[in-house]
Amino acid sequence: MTGDGEGRRGVxxxxxxxxxxxxxxxxxxxxxxxxxxxxxxxxxxxxFKASMPEIARAFLLNVRIFLIAEVFILVFALVLAxxxxxxxxxxxxxxxxxxxxxxxFRGVPTILVIALLGFGAPALQLSWxxxxxxxxxxxxxxxxxxxxxxxxxxxxxxxVHPSQDAAARSLGLTHWQSLSRVVLPQAVRRVIPPLLNDFxxxxxxxxxxxxxxxxxxxxxxxxxxAATFNYTPFVAAAVLFVALTIPLARFTDWLVARxxxxxxxxxx
Amino acid sequence: xxxxLVVEGLHKSFGQLEVLRGVDLVVAEHEVVCLIGxxxxxxxxxxxxxxxxxxxxxxxxxxxxxxxTARGVDINKVRRRIGIVFQAFNLFPxxxxxxxxxxxxxxxxxxxxxxxxxxxxxxxDRFGLADKRNDYPDRLSGGQQQRxxxxxxxxxxxxxxxxxxxxxxxxxxxxxxxxxxxxxxxAGGMTMLIATHEMSFARDIADQVCFLDEGMILEQGTPAQIxxxxxxxxxxxxLQRIIEAGRL
Numbered sequence: 001m002t003g004d005g006e007g008r009r010g011v012x013x014x015x016x017x018x019x020x021x022x023x024x025x026x027x028x029x030x031x032x033x034x035x036x037x038x039x040x041x042x043x044x045x046x047x048f049k050a051s052m053p054e055i056a057r058a059f060l061l062n063v064r065i066f067l068i069a070e071v072f073i074l075v076f077a078l079v080l081a082x083x084x085x086x087x088x089x090x091x092x093x094x095x096x097x098x099x100x101x102x103x104x105f106r107g108v109p110t111i112l113v114i115a116l117l118g119f120g121a122p123a124l125q126l127s128w129x130x131x132x133x134x135x136x137x138x139x140x141x142x143x144x145x146x147x148x149x150x151x152x153x154x155x156x157x158x159x160v161h162p163s164q165d166a167a168a169r170s171l172g173l174t175h176w177q178s179l180s181r182v183v184l185p186q187a188v189r190r191v192i193p194p195l196l197n198d199f200x201x202x203x204x205x206x207x208x209x210x211x212x213x214x215x216x217x218x219x220x221x222x223x224x225x226a227a228t229f230n231y232t233p234f235v236a237a238a239v240l241f242v243a244l245t246i247p248l249a250r251f252t253d254w255l256v257a258r259x260x261x262x263x264x265x266x267x268x
Numbered sequence: 269x270x271x272x273l274v275v276e277g278l279h280k281s282f283g284q285l286e287v288l289r290g291v292d293l294v295v296a297e298h299e300v301v302c303l304i305g306x307x308x309x310x311x312x313x314x315x316x317x318x319x320x321x322x323x324x325x326x327x328x329x330x331x332x333x334x335x336x337t338a339r340g341v342d343i344n345k346v347r348r349r350i351g352i353v354f355q356a357f358n359l360f361p362x363x364x365x366x367x368x369x370x371x372x373x374x375x376x377x378x379x380x381x382x383x384x385x386x387x388x389x390x391x392x393d394r395f396g397l398a399d400k401r402n403d404y405p406d407r408l409s410g411g412q413q414q415r416x417x418x419x420x421x422x423x424x425x426x427x428x429x430x431x432x433x434x435x436x437x438x439x440x441x442x443x444x445x446x447x448x449x450x451x452x453x454x455a456g457g458m459t460m461l462i463a464t465h466e467m468s469f470a471r472d473i474a475d476q477v478c479f480l481d482e483g484m485i486l487e488q489g490t491p492a493q494i495x496x497x498x499x500x501x502x503x504x505x506x507l508q509r510i511i512e513a514g515r516l
Binding site for chain 1: 293318321344347348350351352354356358359360361362371372375376377418421424
């Protein structure tokens with residue numbers, strides 16, 4: 001009984017404090033001396049409506065970049081993680097290469113990798129090198145995110161207890177069979193939430209490809225803003241990005257919560 | 269009787285710590301040998317060496333006359349002939365009972381899936397687990413999990429079974445069902461090398477009992493000799509402690 005009452009009281013308090021907080025915030029912002037000017041240049045409803053269709057069309061390119069890059073990242077990162085988990089001194093050179101790769105691409109800012117590849121590769125003027133800026137933008141994102149995601153996979157592989165591999169090997173399975181059938185399936189399951197977290201980062205970073213000149217949502221809003229001297233198109237682009245990342249973020253939270261419930265249910 | 273397993277002069281160190289200091293042991297075919305001794309005396313390490321899960325430093329191990337520690341031996345082929353069951357079960361949590369049991373026959377032996385499943389079902393049935401075949405390990409009791417682990421090892425039709433304190437992680441009321449399975453295996457003629465703390469079980473089932481102390485087999489003989497009339501003072505001390513703990 002008291003639990004129910006406390007629950008209702010809790011909801012009421014949360015509601016009240018939220019309303020007060022946002023009312024105060026809204027009053028503070030709308031009473032700022034520069035607010036009329038900010039409202040006109042950033043939150044202009046007519047500009048918003050006018051620019052939205054074109055930005056939304058450009059945003060489809062962001063979605064395409066994201067989807068294409070993600071497939072390659074998931075595969076390459078897994079290969080890199082497996083290479084780094086190879087046992088024995090024979091594979092030292094491969095492991096060292098893997099470490100060097102991950103260190104390098106996690107260390108260099110993404111925008112620099114995009115700039116170097118996007119401007120540098122086409123400048124080689126080789127007939128077989130694609131000139132598309134979007135292509136090189138995707139390559140750059142794949143290179144950078146493969147380094148991050150391989151670390152996530154690696155953490156997953158290391159979280160599987162060595163006794164699982166021992167059990168598999170003791171049955172006569174080879175190292176590769178044990179890895180592919182016993183260790184990796186468990187590892188990948190455990191890292192799905194942090195993987196989705198990196199997806200969210202990638203979704204946002206597709207905007208960096210606009211730096212090369214590909215007309216994606218950010219580039220399109222820049223063009224619109226330059227034409228009208230009004231920054232509302234940026235807000236429109238932001239709304240689109242948020243609309244895509246929020247469902248993914250909530251889905252990630254849901255997966256994490258479900259995973260925790262499952263572990264607790266069986267953690268006897 | 270021919271020799272299923274011969275261990276000669278086995279040495280094994282982990283860094284500075286010498287865990288096995290010259291172990292000699294012969295297990296005849298269809299024989300059950302129990303290894304007893306305090307924790308850290310080298311029982312588990314000896315079993316892991318026989319399964320080649322640990323690289324040995326010195327000595328030889330022969331299975332059915334074949335030197336499995338010789339250079340160029342295919343480790344995976346050796347392991348298919350030797351089943352091992354661990355204290356902590358080590359079932360694969362992402363696979364059903366049937367998946368656990370059929371994985372190795374399918375991948376390591378290349379047996380067709382239908383054949384593997386039929387064999388696995390027959391084995392599960394034999395040990396009272398037929399209705400659990402589609403369950404996942406976390407739905408099973410510890411005793412059931414350990415019986416599945418035994419079946420998983422048996423599905424490879426091994427020449428020799430190694431059991432590493434298979435009841436130590438179980439609640440007391442679940443120990444009997446696992447020991448029952450091992451008794452049935454012994455009755456069926458399975459050659460077994462068993463590390464155990466269950467002295468009365470060792471007395472019942474073993475043809476020979478070996479007392480391990482500081483990495484060596486200090487005393488060896490029939491259960492009656494070792495458990496009732498030990499010659500070595502160290503063996504007497506060990507058994508005295510077991511009796512005081514009310515476990516013999």
